[in-house]
Amino acid sequence: MLKHANVIAFGSAKQNALVRHLNSRLYFQYNRGLTGFLSNEKLSIEQTYGQQIGTAQLLRSPYNQKKGLLVVTGANSQATYLASTQVNYQRNIAQYSGDAIVVDPDNNHFGYRFKKNKLIDTQVNVKQTLIRNSQLLVYLGVALGIILLVLLALLLLLGKHGRLRRRKRGGRHA
Secondary structure: OOOOOOEEEEOOOOOOHHHHHHHHHOOOOEOOOOOOEOOOOOOOOOHHHHOOOEEEEEEEOOOOOOOEEEEEEEOOHHHHHHHHOOOOOHHHHOOOOOOEEEEOOOOOEEEEOOOOOOOOOHHHHHHHHHHHOHHHHHHHHHHHHHHHHHHHHHHHHHHHOOOOOOOOOOOOOO
């Protein structure tokens, strides 16, 4: 089932076995006791702060590289709820451009980018880009056609007036 679908894992590592299993793949990982988050290259987390924050982390599914896995988690139920408030409406999600969100009890929320290549299926993205830019491609094609017509007309005019033929000096070959 996890192989053929995008998955949302919700809850703390103590409550949810899937979150506990995915801990080593998370951008914000739990400490050994699963009581809070550890610091990483993007954020230095003090121990008590790590016990209060919630995170929403978008990963590639370990079961299928073309599927996504959203992990909404926190050290306790309140922290998990805080994280869920950032992904409950499209307008909230639109605030973030990264693949991880951290929310604290003071409603400070921060987005982070960890993945270098954010595309899951590059073929789909190429098709979407071509569809999005189809009008631009039509304009470029028309512009190229006009340039070719102007060059052809110029060559024909030069040929008609004899500018393309080499002139002989003095009428003889040397």
